[in-house]
Amino acid sequence: MSSITRRQALGVAAGAAGAVAGLALAGSAGAATPPADAPAALPEPAAFDEVYQGRRIIGGPAHGGHHGGHHGGGYSVTIDGEELHVMRNADGTWISVINHYEPVATPKAVARAAVRELQGAPLVPLALG
Numbered sequence: 001m002s003s004i005t006r007r008q009a010l011g012v013a014a015g016a017a018g019a020v021a022g023l024a025l026a027g028s029a030g031a032a033t034p035p036a037d038a039p040a041a042l043p044e045p046a047a048f049d050e051v052y053q054g055r056r057i058i059g060g061p062a063h064g065g066h067h068g069g070h071h072g073g074g075y076s077v078t079i080d081g082e083e084l085h086v087m088r089n090a091d092g093t094w095i096s097v098i099n100h101y102e103p104v105a106t107p108k109a110v111a112r113a114a115v116r117e118l119q120g121a122p123l124v125p126l127a128l129g
Contacts, residue, residue, distance in 0.1 A: 098113070098117050
């Protein structure tokens with residue numbers, strides 16, 4: 001008479017659990033959801049040009065330039081003519097080299113936050129190289 005070992009029993013149980021999980025996932029695959037690795041299209045932020053606390057801040061779609069909008073998703077921001085490096089996060093928020101740990105909703109808000117943080121100091125170009 002053949003007896004099943006503990007290792008064999010655990011293997012069968014694990015295989016059955018995997019099959020059940022696979023069926024559950026296959027059943028939910030018919031739902032109208034985008035694949036997990038497909039990025040959601042985020043709306044293009046509005047361009048701006050204003051004086052904020054005595055500093056001229058400008059933002060809009062990047063046109064070539066030093067980075068060509070590398071991290072800003074094709075968006076460029078300047079303070080008094082100096083480029084403020086900005087980056088759009090996956091959740092749609094924005095950060096800059098000045099306020100890297102304080103995400104905000106728009107590039108205009110990130111420029112204003114940088115002006116407040118600079119407290120009148122000039123924006124020094126970021127040295128790359």
